Amino acid sequence: MGLVIFNTLTREKQPFVPVQPGKVGIYLCGPTVYKPSHVGHAVGPIIFDAVKRYLVHCGFEVRWVVNITDVDDKLIVEAEKQNTTTIELAERITKDYLDAMKILRVDTIDIMPKASEHIGDIIDFIKRLEVRDIAYESGGDVYFDVTKDADYGKLSNRRIEDQAGQRDLQSAEKRNPADFALWKAAKPEEPEDVKFDSPWGKGRPGWHIECSAMAMRYLGETFDIHGGGVDLVFPHHENEIAQSESATDKPFAKFWMHNGLTKVNTKKISKSDADPEMQAVLQQMTLHNLLDEYPGELIRFFILSTQYRSPIEYSQAEIASKRKGLDTFYRLFERVARLCGVSPYEKATELGEPGDDPGAGVASDVLAKSCVEQTALFKKAMDDDFNTAGAIAALFDFAGIINRVIEQEKIESGGNVAVRRAPDAAKADVLTATARLISVARLIGVFLDPPDLQAADRDGLIDKAMNVLIQVRQHVRKNKDFTTADLIRDLLKEQGITLEDRADGTGWRKD
C-alpha cells in the first residue's frame, strides 16, 4: 500500500507519484505579513511540516517552500495606520511569525522567499504572458485575460460566466470582469517603498503572481504539491494555475492539498473580518498570545489530532482535553525514565527512525509485536492522506500497551515472580518500546524534545524543599497519622502540586 493524497484538482484520493522519481517539491502559501498571525495560520505549516518529515522518512528528497507576502495593499493601509513603513511592518510581523513557527517546531521549511525580493521574477513572468497575448496592459495595470485560458476554473469548478459581474474591482479598463490583476499601477499617494519599476511604469505585483513566480523559481515549472487553506482555492489558487499553465503550457502543481479552516464559535477566524467580535477574538487568538499560554507542542498536538481537511473548532476546553491526552504520554516517558534511569527521548535518538523491523532489540513478545503493529498502524494512517489523527490513535494504543506491561510485570515494585523475567530485561524492553513510540511520533514532529516542565523554577531549590516535605509526610504515614499526611497533600493540591504515592516512592508534579 502506498501513499495516497486527496487532490482538490480531481476531488479524489490519488496515489502519490512524484514528478521526478525520489524528489518532492512542495509549495505552501504563507502569510501576508500585515497583521499578527492566528491559530489558523499555524495549521498549514504544522501539517506540511509533518508531511515533509513523513515524506523524508519514506525516502524522498523534499524541498519545501513557504512564501512571505510582504507586498500587498493591506500592508500599505496597515503601515499608514500604524504610522510606520511597510518594510518595518513586514519585518516585525514576519519575525513574530517565524518565532511562532520555531516554538511549534515547524523547522523543516527549506526556503521562505519574499515577494519583495522577487519583483524581477514576477515581471519576467508577466512578460511571458504578455508576449503570448494572454496578459494585457490597461492604464498602467496589467491583467490576465481569463478568456484566453480554456480550462479556467478547473480547480474550483467554476465557470467564467458564473463569475461575470461578481468581481467588484471597479476597473472599467478590464476586458472581462473575471480578469485579475498581474500588476497594479502605483498611485501617487502611495509610499515609495512599494513602487517598483516595471515595463508598465511604477507599480507592484498583483496578489497571485508572486506565488507562481516564486514556486517556479524554486521548484520548477511543474512540481508536486501545492498547499494552502481551502479559502484560497478561489480565486488565489485558481488564478495561480491559470497564469502558470498559460505561461508554460505545462501542468503547474500535480497535487493540490487544502487544509480545513479553524473556527471559533462555529465561525471561521479571519484576519480581515471587520466584525468587532471577530477582532476581539483575533486579538486573543494570535499565535503570539496563544504560545504565551500554551506549550508549542500542545498546539501542534491539538492541530494534528484532526485530519487536515476537517475544520478545527478552537476552544480552551478542547485544548485542555488535548493537554490531558498529551500528559498521558509525558507521564509514561517520565515513568520509564524513572524506572530505567535513562531518558526514553535519548534512547529514541539512539534508536533512530523505525526501519524494517521496528521491534528489533525487544525481547518481550508482546512489546516487540506492539512495536511492529503500532508502527504499521501509524504508517497506514499517514499513507492515507496524512491522517495524523489516526496516526496519533496508534500512539495512544502503543502507550497503553507499554503501561500495561509495566503493570503486569510489576516493574515498579521490583518484578513479578510469576513472569519469571529478570527485572532488568523487562526494563530494557520497556525502555526500547517507549523509545520506539517516540521515534515513530517524531515522524510527524511530535516528542522531538522533552517538555521543559517547570523550566523556570527548576533551580533545584524547589526540588529540595519538596523532598523535605515528602519525607516528613512519609514519616507521619509510617506512624499511621493519615490526617497529617492528607493535610500536607491537600494543602499542596491547593497550590497546584499533586503528590503521587507509588510503589517505589512518592513523586510530585505541577498541575
Added chain:
RNA sequence: GGCGGCGUACCCAAGUGGACUAAGGGGGCGGAUUGCAAAUCCGUUAUCGCGGGUUCGAAUCCCGCCGCCGCCUCCA
C-alpha cells in the same frame, strides 16, 4: 443564485461498500490497585442528521429533506 464541504456517543474525532457486533482522546460510571488519593490497568458508555432507494451486504453509493459551514471581495 452558483460551486464545494460537513452532520458518527455527553464533548472532540478516525473510518467513506464486507475483518464496523464503528478506532483513539476527553468526560461519566463500575472494578483492580491504594490507608485514602493520584497515577496506571480492566470493564462500560453510539447503529453512524432524517426519510426513501441500490446491493447478498451501507456509517460508507444514489435520491429527497432538515441543520451547519466555506468560497463566489481580501483571507491559511
